[in-house]
Amino acid sequence: MDLAAYERRVRSGGCFICGLIRGDPGAEHEVLYDDGTHLAFLSRHPTLRGYALVAPRRHVTDVVRDLGTAEYLALQAVVHAVALAINDVVATERTYLLSLGSMQGNAHVHWHVAPLPPGVPYDRQQFHAVMAEHGVIPQTPGEIATLGAAIRAAIVRPDPGGGVQAI
Numbered sequence: 001m002d003l004a005a006y007e008r009r010v011r012s013g014g015c016f017i018c019g020l021i022r023g024d025p026g027a028e029h030e031v032l033y034d035d036g037t038h039l040a041f042l043s044r045h046p047t048l049r050g051y052a053l054v055a056p057r058r059h060v061t062d063v064v065r066d067l068g069t070a071e072y073l074a075l076q077a078v079v080h081a082v083a084l085a086i087n088d089v090v091a092t093e094r095t096y097l098l099s100l101g102s103m104q105g106n107a108h109v110h111w112h113v114a115p116l117p118p119g120v121p122y123d124r125q126q127f128h129a130v131m132a133e134h135g136v137i138p139q140t141p142g143e144i145a146t147l148g149a150a151i152r153a154a155i156v157r158p159d160p161g162g163g164v165q166a167i
C-alpha cells in the first residue's frame, strides 16, 4: 500500500463516504449494512480480516457535537450489530471500536470495527494492529465478496427499542 498516495487522496479528494453513497466511480466498497440512515462497509485497507467501518449516511464531522443522544445511540446500535456479526464470521479475541478520522481528511464521522484475531502478541495488539503502516491484508475481489456476504448474513438488525429483530 502506498501510504503517501493514500494521504494525498484523503486530504485533497472529496468525502469517500459520501462518494460511496452517491455511487461515485472508484468509491466502491463492500457494503455490509444500509438502513437508510447508517452504512457499514468493509475497509479497503484492512489491517485485520473483517475490518469494517460504520457511518451515518448524513455528512457530519464531529462525533460528539454533531449528533444528538438518540442519533448517537442509534449509530452505536449499528456498530454493535455489525461487530457481533463480524465476531460470528471472523475468529476474534477482542474487538476494537474507535472513532478516528481527521478534519483535514476523512472528516465524515465513522467508527472502526477492528476484530483482533486470537494469538496476536501483546506488542502487536491495540494501536499497532490498526495502523496501515504495519501492513494491510491483501485480498482478492472474490475474497472480499465472500467475506461481505458472510457478514451480511450474520447481521441482526438493531431495534431502536433495545431488542433485536431479524432483517
Ligand SMILES: [Zn+2]
Pocket: 015, 016, 017, 018, 019, 058, 059, 060, 108
Ligand atoms: Zn461525507
